[in-house]
Amino acid sequence: MQYTLADMIQVFRNSRTLTLLLLIALTPISACTLTTQRSAPTLYEELGGAAGVDTLTTDFIRKIAADERIKGRYRDSDIGRFHRMMGEQMCLLTGGGCTYTGDDMLRTHAGMKITRVEFTAIVEALMLAMDKNNIPQGTQNRLLELYAPMHNDIVDR
Known part of the structure; x- marks a missing residue:
C-alpha cells in the first residue's frame, strides 16, 4: 500500500517522529546547500x-x-x-x-x-x-x- 505525504502526516501528526523525520530529510539538503555555496570572486x-x-x-x-x-x-x-x-x-x-x-x-x-x-x-x-x-x-x-x-x-x- 502506498501512502501519500498527507497520509504520513496524519499518522505522525502528534508524534515527535514527524519532527525527527523532517529534520533528517532536510539536513542533507541544508548541508549540501551550505557546502556548495561560494561567494562571488573579488x-x-x-x-x-x-x-x-x-x-x-x-x-x-x-x-x-x-x-x-x-x-x-x-x-x-x-x-x-x-x-x-x-x-x-x-x-x-x-x-x-x-x-x-x-x-x-x-x-x-x-x-x-x-x-x-x-x-x-x-x-x-x-x-x-x-x-x-x-x-x-x-x-x-x-x-x-x-x-x-x-x-x-x-x-x-
Missing part, C-alpha cells in the same frame, strides 16, 4: 590575483610608453616605483587586501597640469592592457568604475 581574483595584477600593470605601463600623447610625462619617472604603486593601488581597490603605500591622487598629481586628453590616453592604455590580457568586458568596466572618481584629483582644472 575583482582582484577576476583579474588573476597577484600575478594577474602584476601582468596587467606591466602591460599598462608598456602601453603608456608607446603612446606619443603621454609617454613624455613619464620620461623622468621611477618606473619601478610607478609599477609598484599601480600594483598596490589596483590590489587594494579590487579587494586583494593589499596596503597602498603611495600618496593620494590629488597629492601625487599636484602641479602636473594633466589635461583631459592625457587622462583619456591613460584610460585607453589601461583598456588596451586589459584587452591584451583577455579580461572580460564586465570585469574591465568594474575596474574602470573604481578609477573614474579619481579623474577630478588627477586632471588639472
Whole structure:
C-alpha cells in the first residue's frame, strides 16, 4: 500500500517522529546547500590575483610608453616605483587586501597640469592592457568604475 505525504502526516501528526523525520530529510539538503555555496570572486581574483595584477600593470605601463600623447610625462619617472604603486593601488581597490603605500591622487598629481586628453590616453592604455590580457568586458568596466572618481584629483582644472 502506498501512502501519500498527507497520509504520513496524519499518522505522525502528534508524534515527535514527524519532527525527527523532517529534520533528517532536510539536513542533507541544508548541508549540501551550505557546502556548495561560494561567494562571488573579488575583482582582484577576476583579474588573476597577484600575478594577474602584476601582468596587467606591466602591460599598462608598456602601453603608456608607446603612446606619443603621454609617454613624455613619464620620461623622468621611477618606473619601478610607478609599477609598484599601480600594483598596490589596483590590489587594494579590487579587494586583494593589499596596503597602498603611495600618496593620494590629488597629492601625487599636484602641479602636473594633466589635461583631459592625457587622462583619456591613460584610460585607453589601461583598456588596451586589459584587452591584451583577455579580461572580460564586465570585469574591465568594474575596474574602470573604481578609477573614474579619481579623474577630478588627477586632471588639472
